[in-house]
Amino acid sequence: MQVRDFKKTMSGFVHGFRHNISALSNILEVKYQKKCWPSQSIVLNLSKIVQLVIQRLSISAALFLQPGFLCDLLVIGMLDQKAIYYQDIPLDYIRDSNLGKHNNYYTITLEYGLSKEDSLSIEREPDVNKAFNDTYLHPVIRHFDGLSLLGEHHLPEHLESDLRPNHHPGERPMLQSLEYIGQSQQQNEFQEIYTHILLDFLKSEMSKNCLEKPTMINQ
Numbered sequence: 001m002q003v004r005d006f007k008k009t010m011s012g013f014v015h016g017f018r019h020n021i022s023a024l025s026n027i028l029e030v031k032y033q034k035k036c037w038p039s040q041s042i043v044l045n046l047s048k049i050v051q052l053v054i055q056r057l058s059i060s061a062a063l064f065l066q067p068g069f070l071c072d073l074l075v076i077g078m079l080d081q082k083a084i085y086y087q088d089i090p091l092d093y094i095r096d097s098n099l100g101k102h103n104n105y106y107t108i109t110l111e112y113g114l115s116k117e118d119s120l121s122i123e124r125e126p127d128v129n130k131a132f133n134d135t136y137l138h139p140v141i142r143h144f145d146g147l148s149l150l151g152e153h154h155l156p157e158h159l160e161s162d163l164r165p166n167h168h169p170g171e172r173p174m175l176q177s178l179e180y181i182g183q184s185q186q187q188n189e190f191q192e193i194y195t196h197i198l199l200d201f202l203k204s205e206m207s208k209n210c211l212e213k214p215t216m217i218n219q
Contacts, residue, residue, distance in 0.1 A: 009069045019062040019070055023090055030097075037086050037099070044081040046206070049074065050199050052085060053108055057139050057155075058162045062088040063110045067137055072108040073099060076206075095147060103145045106205075110161070111140045124157075128193055131156040139163070141198065143205045150208065153201040155194055165191040 009016055029035040042048060053074070057063065062070045073086040073094060086099070091107065094100045113135040122135050131138060131154035138157040143150040155163070 009066045016065050019066050019088060020090075022062075023070065023088055023093070026089075027093060037089065039084050039086045042083050042085060044076065044078075044083050046199060046202050049083060049085075050195055050202065053141075053198060054163050054195060056087065056108065057110065058164045060088070063108070064137070064161060068109055068111040068140075070109075074106040074108065075099075075102050076104040076106075078104065100144075100147055105144050106202075107142045107144065109140050109142075110137050112137055126156075128156050128197060137161060139194075141201060151201070151205050153197075155197060158191075158194075163191055163194040165195065 026037050030037055042052065053072070056072055060072070063072065069091060070088050071091050071094070073089050075084045075086070077083065089099070091109070094107065099105075113133065124135070125133060134154065134157040136157040136159075139155040140152065141155070142152045
């Protein structure tokens, strides 16, 4: 269960390998029963896609507990103006399967940054344009054509890993009375930044000429 991520993620513990088992079940059904990986088809509307991605980054236990190992996959079909969204797929499986043969897809992960400093004493730079320097768990969106990386964008780290504006576990009146983090107008405005950054990135990637090629939808 730890062959591909030994001492890198939580596969050695129940809160990690439970998600690996779920992914393995899907892999075996695809291989031996000729089923498709569970997915949902959505209209190619960037605003709705961004809302879905922000929602998944905020609530997915698999992405949170298996950082940089499990991902969500967004496959864009320009011809039929639809997108297909897959959840909780091992990154290596995408590369090793037909999913990695699409010419226009995005992987969505939560990942820790690299740092050789004292993990308890890291100076952070609160600049949304320098999120690639963030050390704590943060979203990373990558754009691929087959196995070729076309673009990569890091979203800023968030203390509670909840990127949803105006939607927070601290919505209950008692927690609001304690000024629970995330309830202030300033905090909600900061959370809205994630939506704008991700939307701008997708618009930029969509404008690339390579996206005019037809994309393969079937696994």
